[in-house]
Amino acid sequence: MWCLRYPSLPVIVVLEKRSFSIDSKDECSFCNIGISDLSKGPPYAVGILVLGSIIDATFSSVEDLPSEMAESLFYRRNDSHRMIKIAPSILSADFSRLGEEVRRLGPMGADWVHVDVMDGNFVPNITIGPGVVKAIRQYSDLPFDVHLMILRPEEYLERFAEAGADFITIHVEACQGVGETLQIIRDLGKRPGLSLNPSTPFSEVAPFMDNLDLLLIMTVNPGFGGQSFMHEVVPKIREAREHVDENGLDMEIAIDGGINAETGKIAVEAGATVLDAGSSLFGAEDMAAEMAKWKLF
Ligand code: DX5
Ligand code: ZN
Numbered sequence: 001m002w003c004l005r006y007p008s009l010p011v012i013v014v015l016e017k018r019s020f021s022i023d024s025k026d027e028c029s030f031c032n033i034g035i036s037d038l039s040k041g042p043p044y045a046v047g048i049l050v051l052g053s054i055i056d057a058t059f060s061s062v063e064d065l066p067s068e069m070a071e072s073l074f075y076r077r078n079d080s081h082r083m084i085k086i087a088p089s090i091l092s093a094d095f096s097r098l099g100e101e102v103r104r105l106g107p108m109g110a111d112w113v114h115v116d117v118m119d120g121n122f123v124p125n126i127t128i129g130p131g132v133v134k135a136i137r138q139y140s141d142l143p144f145d146v147h148l149m150i151l152r153p154e155e156y157l158e159r160f161a162e163a164g165a166d167f168i169t170i171h172v173e174a175c176q177g178v179g180e181t182l183q184i185i186r187d188l189g190k191r192p193g194l195s196l197n198p199s200t201p202f203s204e205v206a207p208f209m210d211n212l213d214l215l216l217i218m219t220v221n222p223g224f225g226g227q228s229f230m231h232e233v234v235p236k237i238r239e240a241r242e243h244v245d246e247n248g249l250d251m252e253i254a255i256d257g258g259i260n261a262e263t264g265k266i267a268v269e270a271g272a273t274v275l276d277a278g279s280s281l282f283g284a285e286d287m288a289a290e291m292a293k294w295k296l297f
Helices: 067-072 093-102 131-137 157-163 176-187 206-211 233-246 261-270 287-294
Strands: 012-018 042-052 053-059 084-087 115-118 144-149 166-173 191-196 216-217 252-256 274-277
Touching: 012 067, 042 157, 067 131, 084 115, 084 287, 093 131, 093 157, 093 216, 115 206, 115 252, 131 166, 144 274, 157 166, 157 176, 166 261, 176 206, 191 206, 206 233, 216 233
Parallel strands: 084 274, 115 144, 144 166, 166 191, 191 216, 216 252, 252 274
Antiparallel strands: 012 042, 042 053
């Protein structure tokens, strides 16, 4: 768990199958531990996460990790080779200093910034609009994952696109022409996402899966942070994962609501690739350490 050379820094080794070739001169650019014996086995990339920044080093297999590194680092091999992404939900950030809150997410290891947009109609709460998204956009290079919990999202797509959203996720329950709206998001050069409430069956979103970059499965009723994960939604996560795998779809399955170290693991085991979380991350004593732990699910 700790860097060999800099023992106070948390380090995680994550394995992911990649097709690029390995340079035998590669070394961990942080520890400068050289890598030898790269001739056998399939290529794997090893990302070493040091305080949030990925430093690439490559090994031909887990077994080829230099022993001193293998002994001192905790590593895992994800059989499905899925990388877990973490998207802190700024709904739980300190709104009085939102820019600073967004700025610190990348260096702490976040992959995306999850932005919850609520209209007081689709959900009983009002949060932020395109103006705020635009204002905080300059504070981070991370992808902005904008979760629209609003009625008639089609009327606001352009504004969120201009404000700097990367993913724009609409709710299947909030929109009349779902397929058309997803296509508009794509035509705007953005990545379309579709979300569904805990009580909405997977069959409602299944017809749109072919044109999605992100399926966002709610594990609480949308509207507020700090609610408890609804375990009864887990079979739906599995159903979505099976659909994605059986159809060879290239997309993310995100889970949103009540995610913490325990429920996040359950979601990942059921097939999630993105964990959206507000209160457990912003309320953590050490958010970077918490996210580092989650990357090992
Ligand atoms: C809920 C929002 C969530 C929320 C999650 O309606 O969509 O993204 O911020 O908050 P926690 O992680 O506290 O359940
Ligand atoms: Zn959300």
